[in-house]
Amino acid sequence: QVHLVESGGGLVQAGDSLRLSCARSGGSFRNSAMGWFRQAPGKEREFVAGISWGDNTDYVDSAKGRFAISRDNAKSTLYLQMNSLKPEDTALYYCAARATVGTGYVYRGDTDYHYWGQGTQVTVSS
Numbered sequence: 001q002v003h004l005v006e007s008g009g010g011l012v013q014a015g016d017s018l019r020l021s022c023a024r025s026g027g028s029f030r031n032s033a034m035g036w037f038r039q040a041p042g043k044e045r046e047f048v049a050g051i052s053w054g055d056n057t058d059y060v061d062s063a064k065g066r067f068a069i070s071r072d073n074a075k076s077t078l079y080l081q082m083n084s085l086k087p088e089d090t091a092l093y094y095c096a097a098r099a100t101v102g103t104g105y106v107y108r109g110d111t112d113y114h115y116w117g118q119g120t121q122v123t124v125s126s
Helices: none
Strands: 003-007 010-013 018-025 034-039 046-051 057-059 067-072 077-082 091-097 120-125
Touching: 003 091, 018 034, 018 091, 018 120, 034 067, 034 077, 046 067, 046 077, 057 067
Parallel strands: 010 120
Antiparallel strands: 003 018, 018 077, 034 046, 034 091, 046 057, 067 077, 091 120
16 A cells, blocks of 8 residues: 655745655555646646656646656655745645556646645745
């Protein structure tokens, strides 16, 4: 069984930075694709960033140049470095993982992922 636990969220001001972490237990961290999603109040959950087996990455357009996804295989931890935060980044951020051994493809759909964390809240004030 795979468990994902996010941390690192908080209340910050516009322009600040945060680093989210997602600790994974169970399964093969190194071989699976993982991603970050977010859901703002009244909106659907959306893809933010993804990383493939082999560390290809992809981002939603609004995050390109500001966010960076990375992984530490030794710690089985996924990260999302968020810089130059904006009020529109305010959301509950979720970590997700696929159950199958990955390829070099970065998955962007929430139905592509099989395991989800409980989320960590990010609030950006203007």
